[in-house]
Amino acid sequence: MLKIFSSILSRGSKTVFTPGIVPISFPAQNVRTISLSSSRNEWEKPVGPRRWPRQNKKVFPPQEIGEERRPAFVCHMNLNFKYSPDKLWYVACMVRGMTIDEALRQLDYVKKKGAWIVKKTLLEAQELAVKEHNVEFKSNLWVSESFVGKGLVVHGIRRHARMRAGHITYRYAHYFVRLEEGPPLENIYPHKLPRDGPTLLQQWIEERRNERIYNSV
């Protein structure tokens, strides 16, 4: 004990910088790779989308006995990839509605930078589903939502003739995905629903039921 004390005392009043311990490893979706907040415990304004990850915190009411089992889902996102959101959109559309295994298999053959982005996010979401959202089989998932957001935009300059300047935008993309438990839906786009009799009748009934009757009780 004394030895420890003496070693502390011998340091004197100099502040000793111990870089060896950086306690938190920051996830890639953080905008900064190294936290600025740790040195001063000040509140920082949160950046980036907040509504999407908040869906993972929603708790549903308990199900009654005999009720159909509510499928689990997980919402995941990765922010600020140095890639155009417009280009990422094509890959995001491709995996939409696929089972997770099929999506991962097909992404291996897509020769785009976006394929790596989507694959990385899907794998992370799959792991989250199993670890935190009570999904039993990791293959029993499908991509129910997959879309792109606009991230950071950095503006640059390009020299033109006669002292003029051109404007360059360096775009960053967000990628959002929702995995749902169970087999994928036959059709995820409402405009692609079959226009046959029974379906149209069902639609009509739904519309009538949702109709609001004004000045009623």
Add this chain to the structure above:
Amino acid sequence: MLKLNQLRILTKLVPPPMIFVPIATKTKANKHWNPKWKKFRKLKVVKIKLPDFYDESLDLKNLTPDEIRSKMKEQGLQPPKIYQERTFDISSTSDAFEPYVPPEGDGKMSLISVGGVKQVGTLIGKKSRSYLTVRKIRTYDEDFDVSLFAPEAQDIYVNLHKAMTDVPLDRHKIRTLVTEKAYPDVVHNLRYKILKWDFLESIEPPRVVHGRHTDLISKDNIFAQLTVRFHTKQVLAVYDRFGRLIHGSPITAKDVLEYVVFEKHLSNLYGAWRIHHKIIPEWLTVAPQDHRTLRFDKEAESTPTDTKSLPSPPADSQEPSLSTPLASGTSQPQLSTA
């Protein structure tokens, strides 16, 4: 011409057989055949440093402490403050001292049987120090009566479990019912889950079986602990975030035998009896809580220590058994089950 980052992705994603297939060379119609001015066009762009948030060479996991230090210096960052303080409480003790040892087969053996008679005999022998504790409590609380305390303890017990079913969880209410030591055990794993719990009846009236007191720091700073035996009928169901049943049943009543330690800070004028600990005997075999299929990784396969996937023995609702531990480390251990 392929860009460098495209090349990196191609090598990453294209499986081996694809390498032999000629990768489509990009032919750009609007590209000049003479690369003479290319260099100058490049010079027109003002170079700026674009951040890469997915640069693996910047991942803290891959960096040595010295590298982290130099990177932080580059950005002009202060080293993170390292908090090494340990919090401690003086309003409760850190453990149950001289805990009660429940007799094996308690709640099953009849008083008439040989084992039952033996149990009663050993219990009487251990009671003398408990009487001292009761006398100590009376010096602070003159109206204290052991027989009146047992139903009061049951109220605390029921109120706590009711508070755990609240949505959203009222943490301030729970803090008035449990000590600082028991609090993390109570709220552990309760997040994003819903509990349904119902107290049906007492099979046997609750009774105080054990009592101890101790002083901390100074002689007059006294804590008292009383162990109460509850033999009750309860209903428990635990639901996950999506409202799906993961443990117990909302319609099955089970007999539960529990030994709960209550603690009071006697020296504190405003001290109250609070739940402090649950006694789990060593001989109790805990049935697995979770019946999920697990996937073992290759390293884990060689030493499969996880027995979660093993089927549990069928639970007999007629026979009472001891409860599962408060913090047994399994996924849903908040409450007792028979």
